[in-house]
Amino acid sequence: MTKIGLYTEKVMEHFKNPHNMGRIKNADGIGKVGNIICGDVMWLYIKVGKDKRGREIIKDVKFETYGCVAALATSSVITDLVKEKPLEEALDFDRQEIVKELGGLPPVKIHCSVLAADALYEAIYDYFKKQKREIPEKLLKAHQRIEKDKKEIEKRYKEWIKIEEEMYKKR
Amino acid sequence: MSKKIYLDYAATTPVDPRVLKVMLPYFSEKFGNTMSLHSFGQEAKQALEESREVVADLIKAKPNEIIFTGSATESNNLALKGVASTRRSLSEGGHIIISQIEHPCIMESAKWLESQGFEVTRLKVDKYGLVDPDDVGKAIRKDTILVSIIHASNEIGTIQPISEIGKICKEKGVYFHTDAAQSFGKIPIDVNKMNIDLLTASSHKMYGPKGAASLFVGEGTKIEPILHGGGHESGLRSSTVNVAAIVGFAEAVKICKKEMKKENLREIKLRDKLIKGVLEKIPNSYLNGHPQKRLPNNANFWFEFVEGESMVIQLDLLGIAASTGSACSSVKLEPSHVLLAIGLKPYQAHGSLRLSLGRWTTEKEIDYVLEVLPKIIKKLRKISPFKKI
Numbered sequence: 001m002t003k004i005g006l007y008t009e010k011v012m013e014h015f016k017n018p019h020n021m022g023r024i025k026n027a028d029g030i031g032k033v034g035n036i037i038c039g040d041v042m043w044l045y046i047k048v049g050k051d052k053r054g055r056e057i058i059k060d061v062k063f064e065t066y067g068c069v070a071a072l073a074t075s076s077v078i079t080d081l082v083k084e085k086p087l088e089e090a091l092d093f094d095r096q097e098i099v100k101e102l103g104g105l106p107p108v109k110i111h112c113s114v115l116a117a118d119a120l121y122e123a124i125y126d127y128f129k130k131q132k133r134e135i136p137e138k139l140l141k142a143h144q145r146i147e148k149d150k151k152e153i154e155k156r157y158k159e160w161i162k163i164e165e166e167m168y169k170k171r
Numbered sequence: 172m173s174k175k176i177y178l179d180y181a182a183t184t185p186v187d188p189r190v191l192k193v194m195l196p197y198f199s200e201k202f203g204n205t206m207s208l209h210s211f212g213q214e215a216k217q218a219l220e221e222s223r224e225v226v227a228d229l230i231k232a233k234p235n236e237i238i239f240t241g242s243a244t245e246s247n248n249l250a251l252k253g254v255a256s257t258r259r260s261l262s263e264g265g266h267i268i269i270s271q272i273e274h275p276c277i278m279e280s281a282k283w284l285e286s287q288g289f290e291v292t293r294l295k296v297d298k299y300g301l302v303d304p305d306d307v308g309k310a311i312r313k314d315t316i317l318v319s320i321i322h323a324s325n326e327i328g329t330i331q332p333i334s335e336i337g338k339i340c341k342e343k344g345v346y347f348h349t350d351a352a353q354s355f356g357k358i359p360i361d362v363n364k365m366n367i368d369l370l371t372a373s374s375h376k377m378y379g380p381k382g383a384a385s386l387f388v389g390e391g392t393k394i395e396p397i398l399h400g401g402g403h404e405s406g407l408r409s410s411t412v413n414v415a416a417i418v419g420f421a422e423a424v425k426i427c428k429k430e431m432k433k434e435n436l437r438e439i440k441l442r443d444k445l446i447k448g449v450l451e452k453i454p455n456s457y458l459n460g461h462p463q464k465r466l467p468n469n470a471n472f473w474f475e476f477v478e479g480e481s482m483v484i485q486l487d488l489l490g491i492a493a494s495t496g497s498a499c500s501s502v503k504l505e506p507s508h509v510l511l512a513i514g515l516k517p518y519q520a521h522g523s524l525r526l527s528l529g530r531w532t533t534e535k536e537i538d539y540v541l542e543v544l545p546k547i548i549k550k551l552r553k554i555s556p557f558k559k560i
Contacts, residue, residue: 005487015481016488021554032556036518039478039499043556066555068480068499108504 008103011073018072020062020079027062029130031122033146034115035153040067042075044119048087048127056087063119070109074116077101082120087127091138093120118146175490176536180376180468180529181325181353182494186419187378187530193422194380197415205412206401215414222421226385229424230360230370238386238404239417243352243373244276246386247319249397249408250348250369251280254317255289256395265316270294270302271512272329273321274350278508281319294320299461300329300513308339317346322370323354326496326509326525327460328469330354337366346392352376352384353466356427358435368392374416378530379423383416438467438528441537445470445526448541453548459510459523468528473515476557477522477548485547491540496523 007015027045034041042065049059061083065075077098082090095117099105105113121142128135135143177185186194197218203211205219223234240246251267258265269281271293281291292310294302302320311318318340323330333349340347348369351360355370356377362370369392374383388394388407400409427434450456455475474482479495486493496507498521506520515523526540 005484007484012488015484018554023556036521036557039497039504039521041556064554064556066476066557067478068497069484071478071499072481072554 006106007069007073010077010101010103011069011105014073014076014102015069018063018076020076020083021064022062023064024060024062027123029123029125029127031119031124031126033118033122033150034067034071035150036066040071040112040115041065042067042071042115042119044075044078044116044123046123046127051084051086058082058085058087058090061123067112068109070105070112071115073102074098074105074112075119078116078120087124090120090124091136093117118142122146175492176539177492178526178528178532178536178540179492179494180532181328181466181525181527183375183381184378184529185531186375186380187423187426189426190379190419190422194415194419197418201414203414205414206403215412218414218418219412222417225421225424226372227387229356229428230362230372230387231364232362232387233390235405236362236387236389238388238407239412239420240384240386240404240408241382241410241413243274243350243371243376243384245408246371246373246384247274247276247350248280249386249394250371251277251284251317251319252397253394253407254346254348254369254392255284255287256397257393258316264288264290264314266290266292266312266314268292268294268307268310268315268318270296270320270331272296272300272324272326272509273319274325274352277319277321277350290314296329296512298514299464300324300327300459300509301461301464302331302336304332304335304339307336308343311339311343311345315343315345317348319348319350319369321353322349322351322360323358323466323469324460324509325353326507327471327513328353328465328527329460330358330464330466333367334365340368341366353469356424357431357466357468359431362387362389369394374420374423377423377427379420380416382413383420385420434530435467438532441528441532441534442467442470444534445528445537445540446472448537449544452541452545456548459513459515466527468532469525470527471523471525473510473519473523474548475519475522476555477551479521479523481551482522482524482547485551486544489543489547491543494525494527496525497521 024045028048029046031044045062047060051057061079063075095113098113125143203215205216227234227237346368350371352373355372368389370387372385375381396407459471479497480499496510498506506517510520
């Protein structure tokens with residue numbers, strides 16, 4: 001795929017005109033991932049409905065993101081990829097799909113696709129939780145991993161600040 | 172606006188057409204090696220020595236005090252490692268003082284010297300990025316061999332009190348180096364009055380070609396080469412001399428010298444219009460660096476709830492070239508060390524934008540930036556989940 005500088009044309013298209021941008025009032029589930037301290041923040045909103053066969057589907061999906069070009073493009077493209085998808089299928093969502101759909105991402109930006117997939121898992125987790133339904137094991141595991149990552153980043157950041165402060169004190 | 176607007180002159184500048192014209196004969200006609208005895212070589216040698224006089228003259232140095240190198244990075248490496256080597260060969264070790272806002276080539280050279288057994292003090296700066304000369308005095312120890320402080324910041328444009336720092340170093344008998352890559356040719360420098368022992372200058376930041384730079388080494392300053400070979404540049408920088416680039420560098424210096432006063436006033440006017448306009452038109456926007464003690468061509472901001480890379484790419488889509496200190500735009504995914512050193516939190520540094528003006532920046536261009544930048548920021552903030560401002 002043609003590249004414009006760092007990014008593919010597809011990434012730039014999504015960056016210029018993001019799809020499904022904004023928030024859903026009374027969303028059934030919200031996934032909040034990332035951290036403003038280290039860079040990108042993504043909030044993904046889902047509205048769950050049913051298709052003709054009675055299966056639960058992601059009826060509507062929207063996002064709000066603070067971040068770089070890749071963060072905005074991955075947010076936008078994941079909404080396209082999961083809209084109207086049965087919830088069950090969305091649980092198996094593979095972040096590679098995002099990279100594929102975008103025609104590739106620079107290696108340092110792959111983590112943005114991880115973040116987008118995590119936002120989706122968290123939104124579905126939030127939906128199950130709000131519904132007081134049993135949470136599928138896969139989703140629970142994903143949630144635990146995301147929580148762990150979050151804590152680690154916060155810890156790392158705090159340690160970093162501590163090192164900085166000590167450096168200042170020494171002088 | 173259909174024409175592209177270049178506002179990244181701090182990254183590099185185009186070669187002035189007047190400079191290019193002077194350079195051209197040195198590629199295929201006057202191509203000699205300065206070390207050759209024949210007329211081709213002597214013609215090149217003469218051009219080299221004339222260039223040396225021009226570069227020396229701009230900072231009130233003597234021609235024999237100018238060493239031509241290939242880049243400011245090389246000059247800075249030579250200054251630090253070259254001075255350190257004079258001690259290390261005597262197994263004396265030594266202490267080096269730099270600031271927290273040096274260019275990466277100073278930061279990394281100092282870090283490497285640390286790994287070789289030298290000690291490095293990295294001086295704090297205030298919220299404007301200024302080093303306190305008193306801190307320099309206090310940090311100097313018996314075994315301090317070198318103080319190296321950037322003259323003007325490449326990121327935030329802050330101009331350091333170089334004369335005061337130089338005076339203190341002279342009193343204490345410590346060599347003083349300054350990286351003047353951003354200030355050389357833009358603001359007046361006098362190595363004698365400012366008590367500078369070593370000074371780095373770069374051609375491509377002042378409308379000369381890439382591949383030429385210089386290190387001023389004051390007479391009597393002890394320094395060892397880092398490139399050994401045929402003994403070019405008084406033995407301090409062996410390498411066949413890049414005459415065309417150096418001739419271009421010198422021509423660029425001539426033009427800068429002639430036009431400095433007028434150009435400074437012109438750029439300051441545009442810069443201040445840009446700063447004022449941005450701060451007025453964009454809510455939650457802040458200036459980085461000192462309001463007055465800054466390079467005539469540098470404006471650096473941070474905007475709340477906007478990420479720098481997105482900002483730069485949006486501007487690029489509208490034909491405006493700018494730069495950011497955001498982590499997302501760096502290879503290491505770390506925010507700019509300069510912005511952190513002036514007290515910005517990482518998330519604030521993510522929202523930074525540098526606009527650097529130059530010889531061909533027009534008021535019309537600044538007006539255009541002031542028209543589109545608020546819209547870009549509004550759009551990006553609208554996409555973000557944070558407070559709508």
